Amino acid sequence: MSTVASAETARSTEKLLCLLAQHQEDLYRYVFSLLPHQEDVKDVLQETYIALTRKFDEYDAAKPFLPWAYGFAYLQVLKHRDQSRRAARTFGDDIVELLAGQRATHAVTLNDRLSALDHCLEKLPQQDRLLISHRYLSRTTIEQLTEIAGSSRRTLFRNLERIRRLLFDCISRRIEDRTDECTGECGV
Amino acid sequence: MMPGLRAELDRLLSILVDDELSEADHARLEELLRNDEECRRFYLEYVDLHVRLTHHPKLAALLEEVPEPVAAPPSMTPVVSRARPLWLPLMVTAALTLAASWAVQLFVSAPKPADPGAVGLSQAVAQAPAIVPSYVATLSKNVACVWEGDEPLRSGMRLLPGVIRLRSGTAELQFDGGAQLVLAGPVELNVESVTSAAVVSGKVLFRSDDTAEPFDLHTPMARLVDYGTEYAVEVGKTGEEVHVFDGEVRRSPRPAAEPETELALNSVSVMAGEARRFLACDDVQGCSVPLDAGRLRIRASAPAAAESAHRQSAGELLAYEPFACDAAVLPCSGAGLGGIGFTTPWVKACKSEFVPEFRIVNSLWRPQMNSATEGGGVSAGCRGAMSRRLARPIRMDEDGVYYFSYLIRSEKRAGDGSCDVQFILRDHLVHEPQRKLAVSASWSSSKTSLCWEGGGNCASIPVEPGKTYLMAGKIVAGREAPDQAFLCLFMPRQPVPSAEPSSWTLASRPVLSDLKFDVVQISANTATPVLVDELRIGTSWAAVAGVFAAP
Numbered sequence: 001m002s003t004v005a006s007a008e009t010a011r012s013t014e015k016l017l018c019l020l021a022q023h024q025e026d027l028y029r030y031v032f033s034l035l036p037h038q039e040d041v042k043d044v045l046q047e048t049y050i051a052l053t054r055k056f057d058e059y060d061a062a063k064p065f066l067p068w069a070y071g072f073a074y075l076q077v078l079k080h081r082d083q084s085r086r087a088a089r090t091f092g093d094d095i096v097e098l099l100a101g102q103r104a105t106h107a108v109t110l111n112d113r114l115s116a117l118d119h120c121l122e123k124l125p126q127q128d129r130l131l132i133s134h135r136y137l138s139r140t141t142i143e144q145l146t147e148i149a150g151s152s153r154r155t156l157f158r159n160l161e162r163i164r165r166l167l168f169d170c171i172s173r174r175i176e177d178r179t180d181e182c183t184g185e186c187g188v
Numbered sequence: 189m190m191p192g193l194r195a196e197l198d199r200l201l202s203i204l205v206d207d208e209l210s211e212a213d214h215a216r217l218e219e220l221l222r223n224d225e226e227c228r229r230f231y232l233e234y235v236d237l238h239v240r241l242t243h244h245p246k247l248a249a250l251l252e253e254v255p256e257p258v259a260a261p262p263s264m265t266p267v268v269s270r271a272r273p274l275w276l277p278l279m280v281t282a283a284l285t286l287a288a289s290w291a292v293q294l295f296v297s298a299p300k301p302a303d304p305g306a307v308g309l310s311q312a313v314a315q316a317p318a319i320v321p322s323y324v325a326t327l328s329k330n331v332a333c334v335w336e337g338d339e340p341l342r343s344g345m346r347l348l349p350g351v352i353r354l355r356s357g358t359a360e361l362q363f364d365g366g367a368q369l370v371l372a373g374p375v376e377l378n379v380e381s382v383t384s385a386a387v388v389s390g391k392v393l394f395r396s397d398d399t400a401e402p403f404d405l406h407t408p409m410a411r412l413v414d415y416g417t418e419y420a421v422e423v424g425k426t427g428e429e430v431h432v433f434d435g436e437v438r439r440s441p442r443p444a445a446e447p448e449t450e451l452a453l454n455s456v457s458v459m460a461g462e463a464r465r466f467l468a469c470d471d472v473q474g475c476s477v478p479l480d481a482g483r484l485r486i487r488a489s490a491p492a493a494a495e496s497a498h499r500q501s502a503g504e505l506l507a508y509e510p511f512a513c514d515a516a517v518l519p520c521s522g523a524g525l526g527g528i529g530f531t532t533p534w535v536k537a538c539k540s541e542f543v544p545e546f547r548i549v550n551s552l553w554r555p556q557m558n559s560a561t562e563g564g565g566v567s568a569g570c571r572g573a574m575s576r577r578l579a580r581p582i583r584m585d586e587d588g589v590y591y592f593s594y595l596i597r598s599e600k601r602a603g604d605g606s607c608d609v610q611f612i613l614r615d616h617l618v619h620e621p622q623r624k625l626a627v628s629a630s631w632s633s634s635k636t637s638l639c640w641e642g643g644g645n646c647a648s649i650p651v652e653p654g655k656t657y658l659m660a661g662k663i664v665a666g667r668e669a670p671d672q673a674f675l676c677l678f679m680p681r682q683p684v685p686s687a688e689p690s691s692w693t694l695a696s697r698p699v700l701s702d703l704k705f706d707v708v709q710i711s712a713n714t715a716t717p718v719l720v721d722e723l724r725i726g727t728s729w730a731a732v733a734g735v736f737a738a739p
Contacts, residue, residue, distance in 0.1 A: 029239045033232055036204055089214055095221050102228050113233055114240050121244070136241045142206075155415050158402040161202035162413065162438075168237060 016056050019065045020049065029110075030070055033103055034077045034096050037089070044080050048073045067104075074100055113171050120170035128163045135160060189226055192349055192380025195404045196220075197230055199383055205238040216322070323664075323672060323698060324349055324382045325363040328690060333357030333373065344589035344688055344729065346664045346672060351378045351388070358486060361385075362690045366400025367414075369393065372486045380406075393420045393486045406442070409469045413438045419458070420484035429477060431463040431484050439464075441472060504731035505529070506580050506590070507708070509723040511551070529725070530576050530708075537573035537709050552595040552656045552721035554680065554736055567719050573612075573711035578725070581706035582613060584665045591688075593660040593732040594723040598716060600631040600653040605715035607631035611659070611723075612709035623703060625673055625696075627659060631718075638675045638694040641701060653716075655680045660733050662688065670698030684736040688729040 020027075027048065031041045051072045059068055074096075081090045091099070103110070124132065134145055146156050189197075200217045203209050209217070220227040323346040330343040336353035347361065354373035361369045364382040371377060375390025386406035394405055395418045405412040407423050417435030421428065430439060440455040456473050458464050464474035507529030526533075549567045582590045592611075600607040607630065614624040626639045631651055638661075651657060658678040665671050674692040678684055710720055724732040 025239075025243065029236055032239050033235050036235055037207070089209070089211075091218060091221065095218060099221065099228060099232065102225065103232055106229060106232060110232060110236050114236060117237065117240055117244065132241065136244070151415075152398055154398050154402070157203065157206060157208065158413070158415065160206060161198055161402065164202055164205075164234070164237065165198050168234060171233075171237070 012056055013053075015061075016053060019069075020052075023066055023069065026066055027069060027073060030103065031073050031077060034074070034099055035080065035090060040080060040084060040090070044073065044076045047076045047080070051076065070100075070104075109175070112175055116171045116174040117167065119174060120167050123170060124163065124166065128159075128166070131159060132163050189230065190380070192378075192384050193220075193227070194230075195384035196381040197227060197234070199402065201231060201234045205235065322382075323347060323364070323670065325361045325379055327359060328362040328368075329358070329360035329687060331358045333359050339587060342589060344591070344662060344664070345587075346666075346669075347379050348669055349379055349381060351376065353377075354390075363403065365403060366396065366691075367403035368395040368690070369405075370395070370486045378406075387421055387423045389423050389425075391420065391422045391484060391486065393484065394418065408442075409466060409471075410442060411440050413440070418485075420486070422484060427465055427467040427471075429463060429465045429484075430458050430474075431479050431481070432458045432460050433479075433481060433485055434460050436460065439466070439474075441469060504728040505724060505726040506582075507578055507723075507725040509576070509708075511721055511723075527723075529579050531579050532577040534574045534576050537575040537711070549717075549719060552597055552719055554595065554656055554658060567717040571713045573709055575612075575707050575709040577616065578706050578708060581615075581704040582663060582665070582725070584663075584671050584701040584703045584705070585667060586665060587667050587669070588665045588727070590663040590665065590725065590727060591661065591729050591732040592663070592723075592725045593658060593736070595656055595658055595719075595721045596629055597656040597719045598629075598631045598651070598653050598714075599719075600714075600716040605632070607714045607716050607718065608633075608712070609714060609718045609720065610709075610711040611720075612707075612711060613663075613705040614707045614709060615703040615705055616707045618703060623701075625663065625705065627661060627675055629657075629659070629718075631716075636675070636677055636694065638673055638696050640671075640673050640696045641699045651677075658684065658733075658736055660684070660729075660736075662692075662729075665701075671701045672696055672698045678736070683738050684733055686730070686734065686737045688733075 027045060028041060031044050031048070032038075035041060035044060048069070052069060055072070059065070077096060078093065081093070081096070084090060121129065121132075131145070131149060134148065142153065142156065146153055149156055149159070151159070196216075197220065200209070200213055200220075203213060204217065217231075221231055325347045327341050327343060327345045327347060330341065333341070334355040334357055335341045336355055341347075341352065341359075353376045354371050356373040358373070359371045361371065361377075361379070363369070363385075367383070369377070369385060370393040372391045372393075375392060376388035377390075377392065378386040378388060380386060383401045384404040384406065388408070392405070394403070394412075394414060396403055396414050403414055405414075405421065407421060407428050409428055412419075412421060412430065415436040415438070417432065417437055419430060419432040419435075419437050421430050430437060437458045438455050439458060456464070461479060463477045463479040465477045466474040505528070507527065509527040509530070512526045582588075592613075594611060596609065598607055598609075609629055611627045612624050613626075618624075622639075623641055624639075626637075628635075628637045628639070629651060630636070631653060634651060636651070636659075657680065659675065660678065661673060661675040663671070663673050673696040675694040676689050677693045708723070708725070712718060722735075726732045730737075
């Protein structure tokens with residue numbers, strides 16, 4: 001490889017890595033929504049990143065990166081579905097297609113909802129905040145969590161469901177309020 | 189979104205992200221996502237929330253603000269690793285493939301996956317294909333009930349989501365998620381889903397245990413969440429009362445009444461032995477009232493004398509075959525008919541290519557039986573089928589509930605070949621092989637299955653040679669509602685309940701059938717004799733299984 005070509009490859013690599021660093025959460029969310037199992041997502045993202053690397057010279061920098069990357073991720077999801085041992089627990093092609101399509105049209109709202117999460121986390125009761133933090137941040141197993149919470153496995157899952165519901169509803173109310181405010185300001 | 193659907197999605201998606209989704213739950217989730225745009229939108233928002241939580245930087249900060257529980261011994265305190273910063277700088281000098289892998293690891297390894305652990309909360313009822321509405325509960329007891337509406341509800345009927353009104357009497361609903369509601373008329377209840385219902389007015393007792401799915405009971409003013417609980421709720425014109433007999437109930441005002449402030453302030457826990465009255469939507473705490481078990485701990489049981497008379501009643505028996513045929517070998521065309529409720533003798537089934545060998549032998553018996561059986565049993569050998577026409581068909585084009593039972597036993601020895609026997613109900617005018625209800629028992633593969641127009645189900649059941657099993661089933665027929673079949677296999681010494689079981693060994697998917705099952709068929713493919721005896725078909729559990737129930 002010539003020095004020029006080598007330098008060009010390095011620049012290209014650097015650019016892609018920057019883009020991946022910038023958008024890795026978006027890609028993770030996208031893949032997880034189509035294939036909601038963490039181990040599967042890991043595999044698909046791995047393959048997606050490799051595919052992006054191979055095809056990065058075809059990327060038009062004048063266009064947004066994410067829709068282009070989503071195209072590769074979508075194909076990898078379908079490919080993984082066909083090969084996965086857990087295929088029975090993955091969604092059918094028709095559902096994956098419906099979800100991907102709806103996600104594209106719903107992207108702005110989804111991002112708005114995430115930005116409302118901070119506020120709602122603060123509103124959680126202390127006990128719920130502790131439980132959800134252990135669930136998502138620490139490496140506590142479900143068995144350890146049941147001991148900490150002093151509850152049965154069933155009650156633990158029930159509590160996690162309840163807290164997620166509280167957060168979901170809180171986010172929805174906050175989004176609605178913002179919409180109302182905007183509507184008022186605009187006089188529509 | 190309807191509250192029942194919302195509750196179902198909350199449950200399904202929460203166990204999805206906690207990696208506890210069963211196959212039946214997965215099928216149900218697929219059905220909802222395939223057919224409903226609103227469900228897909230909810231799903232996308234829900235899983236986005238989950239993913240965001242896995243890496244939310246705020247959680248780490250929030251966790252630091254929360255003191256660890258003082259009472260927890262050190263060994264129980266979890267090792268908490270702070271969330272890895274999501275935007276760690278990637279090293280440009282790394283090889284790209286390696287970096288891609290690393291990027292994946294960065295994102296994926298940080299969240300703590302829920303330990304998959306034990307199998308999730310399973311449902312016996314497989315979910316319906318998209319076109320068939322799903323039943324959510326069974327009317328398991330019906331004591332002196334007067335129902336509102338043209339068609340009175342009958343014991344054993346399956347319930348679709350919708351409003352039911354009980355004018356008087358006591359009824360028990362067994363939800364497919366495992367929870368039970370006992371209704372004392374007058375009461376109006378909106379049956380929402382397998383895990384939720386709304387009390388519009390009246391008295392309802394709720395019962396559940398750790399084997400049941402979590403259940404949401406709504407009232408006009410609140411949402412009640414149980415924690416391994418028995419409690420009663422009474423909804424009147426002037427307010428609501430919650431009386432907790434066991435466990436704990438958390439009561440939260442309905443979303444419309446929820447203030448915008450602290451989420452924690454919106455719910456109150458009512459513990460065992462406590463009762464509270466709530467007078468208005470914004471009455472979050474309510475006031476304490478005396479626990480009234482006498483008035484509200486409702487039981488759906490008939491007086492003992494009536495119960496006993498019901499169990500003795502044979503009026504609901506449509507057909508009974510004790511195999512008292514006076515011929516030694518079946519088919520016994522032209523010989524004594526035997527049994528009741530049949531219009532023909534046993535004959536070789538139309539489609540059977542082989543002349544089967546069915547011999548009348550000694551009758552089968554179970555320890556719990558409180559009376560001797562009539563006649564003998566039939567021993568099926570070789571390969572073939574014989575059938576008999578019913579005088580009163582089981583009509584799938586009309587609303588109804590039917591039951592069947594029979595005893596079965598094999599003398600299969602190790603090394604013997606096939607040993608499979610089927611009990612089949614079919615319509616004599618319909619010859620498509622799959623359009624029948626078939627209960628199969630296979631000693632060669634230790635498998636019992638229930639097949640019905642593609643809506644089948646099967647399970648590995650350890651049937652042993654030389655032991656007599658009771659197969660008891662139920663068929664729910666709907667003129668417009670779905671049809672569904674259930675099967676319970678009773679082990680040799682397993683007590684048979686006097687009322688139908690609250691859970692079944694096998695359940696078919698709901699199907700839409702308009703067949704009239706007027707043929708009973710026994711098919712065999714066995715190298716070893718299999719005995720069948722005491723075949724009953726009726727319209728109540730007592731009629732087909734009462735004789736096997738413990739006194």
